[in-house]
Amino acid sequence: MGRFIVRRLIQAALSLFGVLTIVFFVVRLTGNPVRLLVPQNASAADIARLTHQLGLDRPLLDQYGTFLVNILHGNLGYSYVQSQPALGIVLGRFPNTVELAISALCFSLVFAIPIGFLTAYFRGKWIERLLMPVVALGQSMPAFWSGILLVLVFAVHWRILPSSGQGGIKALILPSITLGMITLASIARISRVSFLEQLNKDYVRTARTKGASTARVMVVHVFRNALLPVITMVGLEAANLLGGAVITEEIFAWPGIGQLTVQSVQSSDFPVVEAVVLVASAVYILTNLSVDLLYGIIDPRVRIKRVGSR
Amino acid sequence: MQPLEASTMFKATNDLLLDVDELSVGVNVAGREIGVLSNVSFNVGKGEIVGVVGESGCGKSLTALAIIGLLGDNVRITGGTITLDGERISSLSSTQMRKIRGSRIGMIFQEPMVALNPLMRVGRQVKEVLVIHAIGNRKSRKARVLELFRQVGLPDPKLRYRQFPHQLSGGMRQRVMIAMALAAEPKLLIADEPTTALDVTVQAQILDLLEDIRTRLGTSVVLVTHDMGVVSEVADRVVVMYAGQVVESAPVAELFENARHPYSVGLLGSVFGSNFEESSDELPTISGRVPSIGEVPSGCPFEPRCENAIDVCRSDRPPAASVGTNHIVACWSPVELPRMRLFGKGVESS
Ligand SMILES: Nc1ncnc2c1ncn2[C@@H]1O[C@H](COP(=O)(O)OP(=O)(O)O)[C@@H](O)[C@H]1O
Ligand SMILES: [Mg+2]
Numbered sequence: 001m002g003r004f005i006v007r008r009l010i011q012a013a014l015s016l017f018g019v020l021t022i023v024f025f026v027v028r029l030t031g032n033p034v035r036l037l038v039p040q041n042a043s044a045a046d047i048a049r050l051t052h053q054l055g056l057d058r059p060l061l062d063q064y065g066t067f068l069v070n071i072l073h074g075n076l077g078y079s080y081v082q083s084q085p086a087l088g089i090v091l092g093r094f095p096n097t098v099e100l101a102i103s104a105l106c107f108s109l110v111f112a113i114p115i116g117f118l119t120a121y122f123r124g125k126w127i128e129r130l131l132m133p134v135v136a137l138g139q140s141m142p143a144f145w146s147g148i149l150l151v152l153v154f155a156v157h158w159r160i161l162p163s164s165g166q167g168g169i170k171a172l173i174l175p176s177i178t179l180g181m182i183t184l185a186s187i188a189r190i191s192r193v194s195f196l197e198q199l200n201k202d203y204v205r206t207a208r209t210k211g212a213s214t215a216r217v218m219v220v221h222v223f224r225n226a227l228l229p230v231i232t233m234v235g236l237e238a239a240n241l242l243g244g245a246v247i248t249e250e251i252f253a254w255p256g257i258g259q260l261t262v263q264s265v266q267s268s269d270f271p272v273v274e275a276v277v278l279v280a281s282a283v284y285i286l287t288n289l290s291v292d293l294l295y296g297i298i299d300p301r302v303r304i305k306r307v308g309s310r
Numbered sequence: 311m312q313p314l315e316a317s318t319m320f321k322a323t324n325d326l327l328l329d330v331d332e333l334s335v336g337v338n339v340a341g342r343e344i345g346v347l348s349n350v351s352f353n354v355g356k357g358e359i360v361g362v363v364g365e366s367g368c369g370k371s372l373t374a375l376a377i378i379g380l381l382g383d384n385v386r387i388t389g390g391t392i393t394l395d396g397e398r399i400s401s402l403s404s405t406q407m408r409k410i411r412g413s414r415i416g417m418i419f420q421e422p423m424v425a426l427n428p429l430m431r432v433g434r435q436v437k438e439v440l441v442i443h444a445i446g447n448r449k450s451r452k453a454r455v456l457e458l459f460r461q462v463g464l465p466d467p468k469l470r471y472r473q474f475p476h477q478l479s480g481g482m483r484q485r486v487m488i489a490m491a492l493a494a495e496p497k498l499l500i501a502d503e504p505t506t507a508l509d510v511t512v513q514a515q516i517l518d519l520l521e522d523i524r525t526r527l528g529t530s531v532v533l534v535t536h537d538m539g540v541v542s543e544v545a546d547r548v549v550v551m552y553a554g555q556v557v558e559s560a561p562v563a564e565l566f567e568n569a570r571h572p573y574s575v576g577l578l579g580s581v582f583g584s585n586f587e588e589s590s591d592e593l594p595t596i597s598g599r600v601p602s603i604g605e606v607p608s609g610c611p612f613e614p615r616c617e618n619a620i621d622v623c624r625s626d627r628p629p630a631a632s633v634g635t636n637h638i639v640a641c642w643s644p645v646e647l648p649r650m651r652l653f654g655k656g657v658e659s660s
Contacts, residue, residue: 202419206419206490209411209417211413211442212408220438225427225428298429
């Protein structure tokens with residue numbers, strides 16, 4: 001197990017290195033950011049001075065070398081716009097993204113797993129016919145549409161929830177629903193398929209021959225088995241959500257790293273873009289690693305295999 | 311041959327444990343109900359091992375599942391009764407039936423590899439039977455499971471108790487299944503192809519175990535198998551099924567010496583050779599295949615494959631008739647004795 005984790009961490013470091021390299025060169029393809037940083041009437045000399053100050057006049061590979069050395073020291077440079085450390089800016093916004101992601105994930109799980117279970121257990125019955133279209137609807141509504149719809153209904157028409165900003169549970173509700181809707185639909189689908197598959201397994205029949213009630217069969221036997229594939233899906237969704245929700249954060253003016261991404265790309269704030277990508281990737285990789293470890297805890301078969309072979 | 315009254319032999323005595331009487335089962339396929347078992351009758355005495363044999367698809371598993379009340383959503387009993395220890399269990403509510411499963415009837419299956427919950431320690435899976443039926447208390451249950459593990463010949467019970475199914479071999483898993491089925495000391499054990507998925511030496515051990523259980527605990531066993539060889543090892547009596555019907559039933563020695571139904575003769579021939587000697591190089595097989603559901607002919611179901619068939623076989627279903635002590639056969643044109651001469655008529659050499 002320990003060796004497995006070490007290997008995965010080395011892999012993670014390599015992935016991060018690759019991601020940072022790509023992002024470093026891609027942002028520099030967008031042109032000189034200095035033009036966006038100086039006032040409109042700035043002279044060519046001003047621009048040249050600032051360009052030199054930011055080191056953007058040096059050869060690209062030279063810049064890249066410095067970039068790598070700085071990263072090894074945990075330094076991603078200063079924001080061009082806010083003259084604060086880029087990583088600090090991102091980490092300052094990150095808790096907001098975490099708050100929204102967790103809340104959206106909880107919202108979706110609370111509905112998705114029961115929906116998956118009910119539509120599997122009552123397949124062919126009215127419950128399934130009622131819930132499946134709802135799931136399809138949730139999956140096909142893009143956030144920019146469902147978000148604005150929710151704002152219109154709950155913030156503009158009924159005025160019971162704030163339309164934007166952060167602070168308190170109330171402000172969290174609409175963005176969580178908007179963001180969680182699509183996650184909800186995909187997790188509901190996966191759990192439905194998973195429950196359906198487990199219900200036909202031989203061990204379910206064995207449990208029935210013991211005299212187990214349907215409730216016991218479900219809770220004690222089927223549920224844990226059915227959750228295994230769901231956990232993988234939830235992990236991927238969680239990793240996505242933690243990377244920042246660009247559209248939802250924009251709609252609700254939520255100060256997370258999704259919004260920061262848009263702002264920093266728009267203003268060509270290279271160090272912040274790089275820091276956002278670094279943090280989002282690291283979180284993505286770590287989330288998936290924790291899911292794998294969790295899987296190993298729940299499924300004894302995985303535990304053995306890992307120790308033996310990988 | 312005398313025509314037969316509905317059910318037979320043990321009925322009058324106290325030695326009868328299970329009585330399946332004229333059981334018919336229908337499967338709902340796309341809104342239409344198709345009969346898959348028709349008028350299946352047999353019984354099992356206390357402490358008796360009854361083998362239910364037939365090729366795959368003959369309705370053996372459905373018969374077993376009907377007894378324990380676990381027919382699927384689209385399958386239901388359309389006629390007949392099942393009586394366990396004097397109680398008519400075929401008409402019980404699902405809640406009442408649940409109380410019987412595990413406590414008065416235990417069941418094991420063909421695939422011990424997948425019959426256990428992969429995420430639960432096997433000790434707990436066996437203990438669950440005791441929990442469900444509220445037998446014993448927290449402490450005594452574990453002791454009981456360990457004792458069961460010893461009884462079914464699981465080496466190192468304490469270690470096994472904590473292991474997961476994937477850590478056990480196929481044979482050990484089947485022993486766990488048997489321990490589970492016996493946990494509440496049911497009087498009836500249904501074993502559906504319990505040895506089919508196991509290799510030969512393990513097969514023999516499991517069959518020995520079933521026999522041992524019968525001897526020591528007096529448990530009756532319904533042993534479902536497609537293999538006449540398995541039946542010959544342990545069964546006291548044999549029920550031969552074909553296309554959802556019982557075609558012949560007899561004590562095992564009687565069947566092996568005087569099988570009358572051409573299908574039984576064919577099954578025996580395919581295991582033991584025409585002369586019942588296992589040494590013969592090429593075993594004869596019965597040509598053709600079991601009819602699928604919905605294609606069972608209106609006459610004798612075996613008629614299309616039967617070389618003894620006569621005109622009446624095509625038009626009318628043969629009634630069950632007694633042809634000896636405890637020996638019943640449903641055939642218009644049974645194999646005459648002595649069998650040796652006639653062997654091969656109802657059976658085609660491959
Ligand atoms: N749930 C079901 N739905 C439809 N057909 C079924 C079902 N269960 C069994 N059958 C059919 O009933 C017949 C008998 O099946 P089964 O009892 O499993 O045979 P056996 O155990 O003798 O191999 C087969 O033709 C099988 O396809
Ligand atoms: Mg079967």
